């Protein structure tokens with residue numbers, strides 16, 4: 208049975224990968240209560256040492272097995288290219304570590320199912336780092352919908368198109384992180400699932416490179432009674448970064464980037480409010496925006512949970528089944 212925390216109740220993290228996302232998440236991690244970052248892993252020891260030198264008390268290693276064997280590490284945060292997630296997570300779970308994996312958790316639903324099966328067998332916590340679902344503005348949106356502010360939700364929209372720089376090599380390599388759907392499109396798919404659940408059918412059209420890397424796609428998640436989630440994602444052109452949820456009594460705008468928005472514009476109530484004067488709700492970001500998720504994960508592990516109710520195993524698997532369907536429809540390679 209894995210440790211829930213040390214005797215002082217502090218949860219001890221190991222970090223895998225020293226790229227941009229680690230440089231955003233680790234400062235948020237160390238600002239969480241009862242959390243310590245103990246060990247930084249990079250394939251390159253000088254990078255691990257340079258990263259660790261900026262984190263109070265952290266050691267460095269370029270030996271993944273050493274990280275996994277370290278009794279002082281309770282939980283591993285995996286922040287490497289997408290195609291490496293499954294193997295690195297499987298090894299960490301097999302070594303008895305709890306795991307938080309950057310989004311997307313893996314490449315296919317079957318990989319995700321296998322990871323949750325392993326975590327369940329070993330009674331270990333496992334979650335995908337879907338920070339959007341822990342974001343205060345996103346939570347407020349779900350609360351407004353649940354309380355009937357916009358009536359019955361009928362459709363939603365999520366877009367994430369940004370031309371990615373050529374020097375961001377792993378994004379352009381189909382063997383590593385390449386796939387605009389997995390890297391960016393997972394956010395609009397998650398929005399559709401949060402509002403309506405898994406779709407009854409999926410309609411998708413995309414641009415796929417000859418090697419199978421999907422560069423851009425638009426897709427609709429379709430539900431009974433005409434409800435739908437309309438989504439677009441691209442790594443070669445802009446598709447505005449906003450989102451919206453539309454209902455029978457009004458709508459909520461999620462200003463871009465919708466997956467980490469810090470405000471909502473609620474078009475509901477009088478016609479004046481609906482058309483001209485929506486209610487603006489501002490919910491500022493904590494740190495770099497990852498603190499609410501990291502706090503929730505740390506609390507869940509300390510409480511002995513094996514999955515988080517806000518982003519459960521079932522939620523994650525269902526999103527990946529939709530991603531599988533989209534990839535299949537557009538002919539992307541996985």
Ligand SMILES: NC(=O)c1ccc[n+]([C@@H]2O[C@H](COP(=O)([O-])OP(=O)(O)OC[C@H]3O[C@@H](n4cnc5c(N)ncnc54)[C@H](OP(=O)(O)O)[C@@H]3O)[C@@H](O)[C@H]2O)c1
Nearest residue numbers: 224225226227228249250286287288289291309310311377
């Ligand atoms: N939640 C968010 O806001 C957010 C934002 C951006 C990205 N992400 C996600 O974070 C993950 C990493 O994205 P990224 O842009 O940071 O990727 P990246 O820069 O290509 O890689 C991150 C780190 O992984 C390590 N790495 C690179 N290639 C590797 C390989 N073949 N095997 C093992 N490790 C390797 C490298 O660290 P070392 O050289 O130190 O080994 C690299 O710095 C992706 O899943 C991405 O979707 C999330």
